[in-house]
Amino acid sequence: MTAPAPIRIEALIAPAERPGLIAGAQQLSAVLGGEGPAWPVQLALRGSDAAIQRDPPPAAIIASLLPETAAVREPIAETKARWSARLEALSAIGPQVLVCTIFRHVPAAGDPAQVQALRERIGRLNLMAVELSFELGVGVIDIDRALAHVGGRTLGCDWRLAGETAAEVVGHTIAWSLLSLGLDEMVEPAIQDRARRDLGDLHNIDVLIRRRQASRAGD
Amino acid sequence: MQRLTIFAKGNLDLRDTLHSLKLGGGVRWNGINEVLRPLGGVARVRHETFTRSDALLAADGTIPAVLAERPLPLGAYPLASQFAPALFEAEADAYALSIQPDVNVYLVRHRREGFLFYANEWTDWPAADQAWLRAHFTPEPPLSLQASMANFVRIVERLRARSAAPILIYNLSSVAPGDQVHAYAGLDETLSTRIRRFNLALVELSQQTDVSIIDVDAVVARGGADRLKYDLLHLTAEGCRAVAEEVARVLADLGALDPA
Numbered sequence: 509m510t511a512p513a514p515i516r517i518e519a520l521i522a523p524a525e526r527p528g529l530i531a532g533a534q535q536l537s538a539v540l541g542g543e544g545p546a547w548p549v550q551l552a553l554r555g556s557d558a559a560i561q562r563d564p565p566p567a568a569i570i571a572s573l574l575p576e577t578a579a580v581r582e583p584i585a586e587t588k589a590r591w592s593a594r595l596e597a598l599s600a601i602g603p604q605v606l607v608c609t610i611f612r613h614v615p616a617a618g619d620p621a622q623v624q625a626l627r628e629r630i631g632r633l634n635l636m637a638v639e640l641s642f643e644l645g646v647g648v649i650d651i652d653r654a655l656a657h658v659g660g661r662t663l664g665c666d667w668r669l670a671g672e673t674a675a676e677v678v679g680h681t682i683a684w685s686l687l688s689l690g691l692d693e694m695v696e697p698a699i700q701d702r703a704r705r706d707l708g709d710l711h712n713i714d715v716l717i718r719r720r721q722a723s724r725a726g727d
Numbered sequence: 728m729q730r731l732t733i734f735a736k737g738n739l740d741l742r743d744t745l746h747s748l749k750l751g752g753g754v755r756w757n758g759i760n761e762v763l764r765p766l767g768g769v770a771r772v773r774h775e776t777f778t779r780s781d782a783l784l785a786a787d788g789t790i791p792a793v794l795a796e797r798p799l800p801l802g803a804y805p806l807a808s809q810f811a812p813a814l815f816e817a818e819a820d821a822y823a824l825s826i827q828p829d830v831n832v833y834l835v836r837h838r839r840e841g842f843l844f845y846a847n848e849w850t851d852w853p854a855a856d857q858a859w860l861r862a863h864f865t866p867e868p869p870l871s872l873q874a875s876m877a878n879f880v881r882i883v884e885r886l887r888a889r890s891a892a893p894i895l896i897y898n899l900s901s902v903a904p905g906d907q908v909h910a911y912a913g914l915d916e917t918l919s920t921r922i923r924r925f926n927l928a929l930v931e932l933s934q935q936t937d938v939s940i941i942d943v944d945a946v947v948a949r950g951g952a953d954r955l956k957y958d959l960l961h962l963t964a965e966g967c968r969a970v971a972e973e974v975a976r977v978l979a980d981l982g983a984l985d986p987a
Contacts, residue, residue, distance in 0.1 A: 612944070624930075628927070628930050631930075632927060635923045641911040648911070661949050
């Protein structure tokens with residue numbers, strides 16, 4: 509039996525998102541492998557779009573909106589114009605492009621005006637992701653929705669994504685999104701369907717986290 | 728103890744969080760006084776349902792005769808609250824409203840007389856009343872974001888013309904339990920996306936008119952939709968408490984709980 513072709517994911521993300529992306533790759537590898545060996549998943553973390561390896565094309569390109577929180581004052585129309593051009597260029601490489609949203613939980617600490625400005629910026633960026641998905645056909649890895657489902661207080665995290673549990677939830681969202689959108693060229697649909705069932709939906713995320721924590725403890 | 732009257736013009740989001748949440752015959756949450764009493768305050772909550780901002784502004788105190796002469800099972804949306812609302816007449820120490828009606832309430836318009844009407848639970852009406860409704864009314868399209876915010880500016884102006892009491896407006900949590908959409912190309916606007924747009928527009932409205940937002944969206948993201956919500960629009964008892972605490976915090980920040 510031949511080994512499955514490695515799934516290579518090119519990622520343009522913020523440092524805070526790396527634990528989540530790594531967790532996602534591990535979860536994806538495990539569920540695609542099923543009862544057999546883990547499916548090889550390669551992550552390439554890139555500092556710029558130009559650094560993406562294009563030949564052979566990756567299985568998916570993941571781009572994050574989190575760095576855009578630094579530009580709180582930039583009009584969203586300008587941000588969207590930049591991202592529209594960028595995503596069109598990335599999509600021309602070939603594989604599915606997916607955009608990560610930003611967790612909306614910003615603690616009410618510090619200058620209230622700055623807190624409100626950041627919350628508004630995150631809200632506009634997340635809506636922009638939906639609009640770009642509608643207009644350009646890119647996928648959305650809705651980290652915001654997943655983390656809001658569980659809750660910032662439960663996870664012990666905010667928009668900066670600290671913590672192991674948050675990383676696992678982010679990872680689950682990435683794995684689920686890739687299985688839903690991005691891997692048809694490399695993985696048979698039946699295997700993807702089985703992998704999604706094994707991954708489980710967000711309502712059972714605690715089961716997944718306990719399983720992975722037990723697995724790490726046994727290493 | 729500081730006593731205040733809150734006039735709540737809204738639907739289940741306001742009633743459940745401020746007045747009480749009743750499920751299965753029992754009271755699951757006993758209203759905002761649960762969190763106000765430790766702060767030295769107590770509230771009388773006067774609640775009135777809210778069909779939509781355009782209907783509210785059009786109401787002139789006169790119930791159309793074609794409705795008045797036909798007993799319809801309107802439940803929590805009686806004709807008086809639709810056509811003779813007390814919001815602009817009542818004295819209150821704070822007014823609470825919500826964007827929820829404008830987000831997802833659908834109205835009908837009388838074909839001849841042109842008034843707007845909310846036919847609450849019309850699919851459960853007797854067949855004759857359903858036929859009458861179809862014959863005399865036409866469905867109204869969903870309210871646009873621009874129209875909604877323009878209406879809220881006018882609502883705020885009318886309230887401010889007679890009262891300096893704080894005006895609180897609830898936004899909505901856009902997290903829908905079970906929502907797993909990952910690609911939006913080819914889809915109509917989802918309700919979750921519509922809620923996001925309205926929430927952002929409410930921020931602009933707040934900056935323009937100095938109303939206070941009760942950020943239900945932030946409250947739910949902090950506590951978790953899994954625990955605080957039953958579905959897209961309805962809060963659990965724990966969710967009601969969390970939102971009531973936010974209302975109390977905002978009222979305290981505005982000085983509404985300070986002794987007179």
